[in-house]
Amino acid sequence: MFGRLTVTVLAATANALFSPPTQHVLAPHHEPPEDESRYEIVTHPAFSGYRLRVTKPKLCDPTVKQYSGYLDISEHRHLFFWFFEARESPEDAPLMMWLNGGPGCSSTTGLLFELGPCSIAGEGNSTNFNPYSWNTIANMIFLDEPIGTGYSYSSDASKVDTLSDLAVDVGELGRALWPEHREPHIQEEPGDRACPTFASVPDYMCGSAPYPPFPPDGPECRSLKRETPICAALIQSCYRFTSRVTCNPATLYCWQRVYGPMAATGLNPYDLRIPCDPDSDLCYPEIEWIQTWMNDPANKKALGSILWPRPSDAQQCCTIAGVSRSWHAAISLCWEHRWSMQLHRIERWMSQLEHKFHADFELAPSQRWKTSETGKIGGEVRSAGGLGAGNVTFVQIYDGGHMAPHDQPEVALDMIERWIKNIPFVS
Incomplete structure (x- = not known):
């Protein structure tokens, strides 16, 4: 039904950034049995434990073929x-x-706000055609995971406690839809514990950020430099002796003492250039518009949904956006202006990865690349291994926050097209 699997992209949009999160738990949905007459039921004898419930909507971009609905990965667990x-x-x-x-976070965020075939508009009452959608060059599937996220649900007391549980559910989807692919590609890996990223916060917030919010010798920076080592020690204790006794205090302390000063500035944590919209939990009013649109009864019926999407109470985590083109290639995408995923830290992380192209990557220069459509300078790239887009590639997108496909749609599409088609970033 969906063709061959050659590229998988995982991307992160964090939850409400500055509220201490609930630890490791997603509340399950409990729903009565739905009317199945609106679905086409798809099964396969090789996967007797799974079934697809499919509808054929004509929303968002009616010029292309669409399918939506649920993969029932067990009697009680259902992924939209x-x-x-x-x-x-x-x-x-x-x-x-x-x-x-x-x-x-529901993947309809990426669909309707960043890179999908249409963009949310009219305070959630309409959508606009997106000429820079990534389905310009690829068949796209957007998945709500884990259960309890967006339209995905459990019909019993099932819940997702850890990332291991999440991985099992998504793995079941892959095995059901693409049985010839037995192992996963390299993916983005969100962490389910407090992240060891706080140590670089003082340097970034007090000088190395493109738009540092605090003066280097100001009280905020003095406090950050004092509190960050304590935060780092608590995180290491969490990693060495993993339990809620060690990890919960680390998370709460670091959120309040290290991330807290940034929250007080009112700046958008996903894009330091702009203020956070006071009427939105995620700083962008379009996020609330998405909920309005997805909750419209006509849209829900067309999509085969039985739920309304809601903000999750899942834990905030540390993520790196990673894309795998093949078994032996990995790319890391970076945004200039997101403070909680600083480009310098991510580049250092890339430099520490162990692989056969490590020495070449360390020597690779950072070069500017231009988009094919208009010749716009999209950002900088470092690459090693092979011809074309490289086997290990670090991409920095200029003038983009965490929602880079929204901020720089032409550049983001050019980047992913080069990667998929193995086109050199710099000729």
Whole structure:
């Protein structure tokens, strides 16, 4: 039904950034049995434990073929998906999966706000055609995961406690839809514990950020430099002796003492250039518009949904956006202006990865690349291994926050097209 799987993309959109999160738990949905007459039921004898409940909506971009509905991975666990065929040569285009991060953020965020076939508009009452959608070049599937996220649900007391549980559910989807792919590609990996990223916060917030919010010798920076080592020690204790006794205090302390000063500035944590919208929990009013649109009864019926999407109470986590083109290639995407995923720290992380191209990557220069469409300078790239887009590649997108496909749609599409088609970033 969905073609061959050659590319998988996972991307992160964090939950409410500055409220101490609930630890490791997603509340399950409990719903009465739904009317199945509106679905096409798809089963396969090789996967007797699974079934697809499919509808064929004509929303968002009616010019392409669409499927949506549920993969029932067990009697009580149900994952919602929405598939769009590629606008260009869908029979030859790769299949790309988009998962928003968190974990616990609905992938309709990426679909309707960043890179999907349409963009939310009119305070949630309409959508606009997106000419820079990634389904221009790839068949796209957007998945709500884990259960309890967006339209995905459990019909009993099932819940997702850890990332291991989440991985099992998503793995079941892959095995059911693409049985020839027995192992996962390299993916983005959101962490389910407090992240060891706080140590770089003082340097970034007090000088190295493109728009540092605090003066280097100000009281905020003095406090950050004092509190960050304590935070780092608590995180190491969490990693060495993993339990709620060690990890919960680390999370709460670091959120309040290290992330707290940033929250007080009112700046958008996803884009330091702009203030956070006071009427939105995630700083962008469009996020609330998405909930309005997805909660419209006509849209829900067309999509085969039985639920309304809601903000998750999942834990905030540390994520790196990673895309795998093949078994031996990995790319890391970076945004200039997101403070909680600083580009310098991510580049250092890339430099510490162990692989056969490590020495070449360390020597690779950072070069600017231009988009194919207009010749716009999109950002900088470091690459090593092989021809084309490289086997290990670090991409920095200029003038983009965490929602880079929203901020720089032409650049983001050019980047992913080069990666998928193995086109050199710099000729």
